[in-house]
Amino acid sequence: MEEVKIGVYVCHCGTNIAGTVDVEEVAKYAEILPHVVVSRHYPYTCSDPGQDLIKNDIKELGINRVVVASCSPRLHEKTFQGALREAGLNPYLFQMANIREHCSWLHEPGPELTEKAKRMVKAAVNRVAHHQPLEIRAVPIFPATLVVGGGITGMQAALEIANSNHMVYIVEREPSIGGHMAQFDKTFPTLDCAACILTPKMTEVARHPFIRILPYSEVDEISGFVGNFRVKIRRKPRYVDEGKCIGCLVCQEKCPWTALSEFDAGTSKRKAIYTPFAQAVPNIPVIDAEHCAYFLKGKCRACEKFCDADAINFEQSELIFELDVGNIILATGFDTFDASAIPQYGYGHYPNVFTSLEFERLCSPTGPTEGHIMLADGRQPDSVAIVHCVGSRDKNYHEYCSRVCCMHALKYSHLIKEKTGADVYQMYIDMRCFGKGYEEFYDRIQDEGVNFIRGKVAKVTDEAISEEEKGKLIVLVEDTLLGNMLRVPVDMVILCVALEPRKDAGEVARLFHLGRSADGFFLERHPKLDPAATMSEGILIAGCCQGPKDIPDSVAQASAAAARALAMIARGKIEVPAITASIDETKCSGCKICNHLCPYEAIFFDDEAKVSRVNQVLCQGCGVCAAACPSGAITHNYFTAAEITAEIEGVLA
């Protein structure tokens, strides 16, 4: 057997590691460890010159095992394995010591950090000496893609992929696709109408031969791995036969029961059987069992009586089915902040305090007022205050900036001026008009005679102290440019509410094995260089589920996620880790304990030889069998008992 020669590379990661860990000392310490031939430290080991360092040592010094002490193997294990491979070394003769995420970033600076890093390097050196070359396997992938969420982001991603003639499934939990964008009136800064650019896209998605929309459905379970996911979808009962319904909507007209319309953000009523909006895709109604007289009281069935197509089916039940997909793109969007959490703004108390989403509906020609901006009593407002940063940039609620509010506030100013000529007051902290054409839009609105007051609103009240204030809502705000406290009497107040993670973002993150950043949004693989990928291979994110963003950015990220998925689809296969189990037949007693433990039924019993064998194609490499084998006959490659024991000895040295 050839002599083990180990090369150790301690990464500074700029100052991320070197700022708190004495990397020089760690590298020096590694020099004297058994089998170590060379030990170096380098500012950025993952960079090209850093990798070249490793490759040169493999060629020049003949090292045949490599330890890199840097970041998490979940981030750069593949990078370094690639370098080994390019230098002609098997990529499994490699081990990482995670001295960044698990050391330098975690503790108060002090000598213990360097000591901990040394132990971690020793563990890796100990372990890598036992590593053996493993054979790399390639497996075919499922070419279909699952997109979760049918808003503008999900649709864009789906179209990009489907246009390459590969199948895409869109799962949408609501009865129709369209998402938040369908609720908007105009879009900034061009003021083109949201429906005019969205609805053609919805139709394109619906008609696309390579897209299948799964509306009113949710993902229940996911199993498998990158390229080979099996997803369990649960379709909720619509109580309307999609095959029979012709979309005449007579049922909706005849239904006597109502509930608040989710689509109109609660500003209007809808029926118990309804389509969320007139341009819904698919244009098939759904019965809301929580508000339907028949489900609540056992009587009514008016919809059934009037349906000529005989499409109503009260017996419909949940449908659960499975899909095989190679990639999953999450585009689950956002929820808006509940403005009643800030009681001093009077939302829910004063009828003329609206949220931004409610105002979108008031402005929209398809909304409850057919686009007429009016107060709760039907009058047109003479003055409107627009309050920025409601729940955003506020340590009590969300620290982050929601990024779209300044711009939609400007849009509202324009629409109010155009439709009512009312006085408009913008109460802002900072105007953030960062996108293409945004600053110009801001200039334009300033020229339209809108009043800008720099200051955070303290309170909205109806307690008048002068004749002028009677019957008005008074906005209390400090003008921080003039240093004055102001009382601004207005007829209407619009609260620009924060964009926040979906209420169930935590459960979704668990289902798809995603991380979430401190703000609660899904965590991308790298904040700058890999914003559409996640730490779970094959699971991509796009749009507001990753963080607040406007439509152009959401669409761009959707295309980026689609490009990622397409790259894998084009390759047609992926290399899977060679980490599998194998059985030493001379040690196997034939007890079959492992046969029943294997979650993939990858272990079978050879009746002739009276031993168990592993099907290497089915084996996913969890190692459960190896831990259970009473004879020690099963080797879990890359995680052998010898390797793990060596690592234990190292960390405790």
Place this chain on the structure above:
Amino acid sequence: MSFEPKIVGFLCNWCSYAGADLAGTSRMQYSPNVRIIRVMCTGRVNPLFVLKALSLGADGVLVSGCHPGDCHYIKGNLSARRRFVGMKPFLEAMGIEPERVRLEWIGASEGAKFVEAVNSFVQTIKELGPSPLDGRHNCSGAQIC
């Protein structure tokens, strides 16, 4: 000098190791006593690894994986749980406080939970004192290494 326990943590690659990474990326602070060993699944953790760690001087062993139902390998964590239950009386018979071995379920998005788990475990072990198996602390306890 105050007692600084040595703790070995076996974390599954998919959930808990990712959760520990998240704690790092979020710059959360926790006690440096825990030394992490990555396994693909908690189901891989042979009880002998736990005993090995204890016999080599670990004062506590943390095993952490995906929440039941979330296992990347469907049900590996359930095997870990069964082994863990079986191991407790054995530890007691060996004269090792069973509290020195802890099983946790920590998901990839639960960086804060990981920090909490480590800090609370370190506290427990500090209260228990040095492991009876560890000769370094001049304890007259049994030696199995």
